[in-house]
Amino acid sequence: MRVGIVAKLFLLTAALCMLILAVIYVGQTIFFKDYYANRKVNDLQAKLTDFKTAYGDAEGNSLAIQSLEQDFYRNNNVTITSLDHAGNLKHVNDFYLEIKLLKAMTKEEREARIKVPLYTLLSTEEAASGQALIAIGDQLLIQGIKSYSMLIPIVMLHPSGEVLYANEAFKRRAFGNGKRKPEPSRNSLLLGKGNYSSLFGTVTDIRFPQSGGSSDMIYSNPLFLERITAFQEKLLFEDIRMTDQLLIQDYEQNNVKYKVFIQPVHYDNGTTNYIFAMASLQPVDEAVQMMKDYYVYIVVFVIVLILIASLYFSLKIARPLLRINETTKKIAGLDFSETIPIRSKDEIGDLSRNINQLSATLHSYIGQLREDIEKEKQLERTRKDFIAGVSHELKTPLSVMKSCISILKDGVAVHKKDHYFEAMEQEVDKMDHLIVDMLELAKYESGTYKMRMDEFYIDKSIEAICVQLAHEITSKQLRLSLQVIPALVVANQHRIEQVITNFMTNAIRYTPEKQEVIVSMTEATNRILVRVENKGIHIPEEQLAQVWDRFYRGDASRQRADGGTGLGLAISKNILELHGVEYGAANTEDGVVFFFSLNKK
Helix, strand or coil, rough: CCCHHHHHHHHHHHHHHHHHHHHHHHHHHHHHHHHHHHHHHHHHHHHHHHHHHHHHCCCHHHHHHHHHHHHHHHHCCEEEEEECCCCCCCCCCCCCEEEEEEECCCHHHHHEEEEEECCCCCHHHHHHHHEEEECCCCEEEEEEEECCCEEEEEEEEEECCCCCEEEEHHHHHCCCCCCCCCCCCCCCCCCCCEEEEEEEEEEEECCCCCCCCCCHHHHHHHHHHHHHHHHHHHHHCCCCCCCCCCEEEEEEEEEEEEEEEEEEECCCCCCEEEEEEECCCCCHHHHHHHHHHHHHHHHHHHHHHHCCCCCCHHCCHHHHHHHHHHHHHHHHHCCCCCCCCCCCCCCHHHHHHHHHHHHHHHHHHHHHHHHHHHHHHHHHHHHHHHHHHHHHCCCCCCCCHEEEEEEEECCHHHHHHHHHHHHHHHHHHHHHHHHHHHHHHHHHHHCCCCCCEEEEEEEHHHHHHHHHHHHHHHCCEEEEEEECCCCCCEEEEEHHHHHHHHHHHHHHHHCCCCCCEEEEEEEEECEEEEEEEEEECCHHHHHHHHCCCCCCCCHHHHHCCCCCCCHHHHHHHHHHHHHHCCCCEECCEEEEHHHHEEEEE
C-alpha cells in the first residue's frame, strides 16, 4: 500500500511532537519537584558558605552582620540569623529585660544587671499590645540556665509563686513531665556556665522590639523562632558537638516542607557560634500542583495544535511569504495595524515572528515618543504657568516690602520700626507659602506624579483635622456640625487629609461669625461621599467652575486680609483627579458645599 509523502510527514511530525510533549509532561510533573528542591538546597549551601566568610570578615560588628542577614533575606527569601554558643540570638538586642538582684550577698552581685531574653517566653504581638504581665519595678523570680552575663529563662514567677511565663520545652527538660524540680535557692547567681540558676530581683529595664526594626524578619516568623528554640534545647540539654560541616535538617508543618541549615562557626578561643537559616519549599509544591492542573488543559490544546501544525507540509510555502510582503509594505508606511499569522516553527515562522516583534517595537517606540513629546509640552506649560503665577502673586508682597524698606531707610516713623519689620516678615512668610504651594501644584500638573494608595479610616482623619482647626473655628465663634460614620477607604491618606483641610479652611474663611460649618459623610454601594458645607454667601453660578482655578478667590477684597495663597482648591482638584474620583462644588439653600467621593475598601 502506497503512502503519500504528505501522510508520512504528517505522521512523523505528529509523533515527534507527541513524544516531546510527553517528555516535558513527565519531566515537569514527576522530576521537577526533586530537581527544584535539590537545586535550591545546593544554591543555598553555596550562598551560606559565602555568608559564613562575610560573617567572619565582619569581626563581630553587629550592624554589619544585621545588614548581611537582611541582604541575605531579601536576595534569597530565606530567614537567617546568628546564634551564640548557647543558642541565643546574638546580634539582636531589642527584646529582653534587665533585673537587679535583691538580697545580694556580694558587691559584685549588688551591682550586677542580668539580661534575660524574652523572645522564648512571649510573642512580639503580646508585647506590642501592652498586655505583658511584667513592668519596670516588678519583683520577679526567674529560673533558668546561666550563660555568662545572661540568664536563659525557663520559668518566670511572681514572688507569690504564680507562673507568669514559661518555656514549656525547656521546663519539661529541666523539671520533668509535670513534676517540678525542687525550687533552687534565690540568687544562685554564681553557678557556672550551663548550670541551673534562680534569680530574685527587681526589673530595671524592659526592651520590646519596635516595628520596622532590623529584627522584624526574625520575630515576625514564629516558626523560625520555634526551630531556633528546638536547636537551643539540644545545645543546652544534650551536649551536642558539631564540626565545621553544614548541617541540613528537614522539617514539615501543615503539609509544608522546610529546610533548616545550621552552620557552626568555631573561634580560636574555643567558642562556637551558629549561623541558622530556614527556607520554605512551599513554592515548589504549589508550582508542581499548578502545573499538574495546568497540563490537563494545555495537553488537549497542544495536541490539537500539533495536528494542525503537521498539515503545514501539505501547504505551499509561497502563501506565508506573500503575506509577509504585504505586511512589510504597510510597516514601511507606518501602518502597524496588521500582524503576520505564525503558522510554522521553521525559518519562515521565525521571520514572521521577528517582523511582528519589530512592528510591535516600532509601534511602542513611536507611541512612547509621542507621549514623551506631550509630557514635555505639558511640563513646558506648567513651567510657564508657574513663572507667570509667581510673578503675578509676588508683586504685592514685594511692593509692601520695598515700601517698608524705603521708610526705614529714610528714617521716617522710627518709633514704628518694629511694626515695619513685622510687616516684612509676614510678607516673606506669605511668599514662602506661595512658592511651596506653587511647587506642589506644578508637581501634580506635570503629568509625572504617581499617587501611592493607602487604606485608612476617613472618619478618623476628619475628626483629627477638626481638632487641628478648633482654634480657627472658635475664634470666629462658628458652630461645627460633624456627621461621620466609620469607613475604610482606599486613597493616599496624606493627600486626602490635605484636601479636607483645604475645604474646611476655605469654609471657615468665608463663613460669617456665629454661623455653622457642616462636615458630613454618606455611604453608597462602593464609595464614600464627603461634604464640607458652610453657611453664608453663595458663589455665582457662572463662577462655580472657576473656584478650582489657581489664585481664584470669591471675594477679591479679602484676598490678602484673609490669608491663603489662592492655590488650595487648585491643589485639591489635582489631588482628586490623580485619585480618579468625583468631586465638585455647589450652592445650597443658604451656603456653599464642596464634596468628593472615595472608593471603599
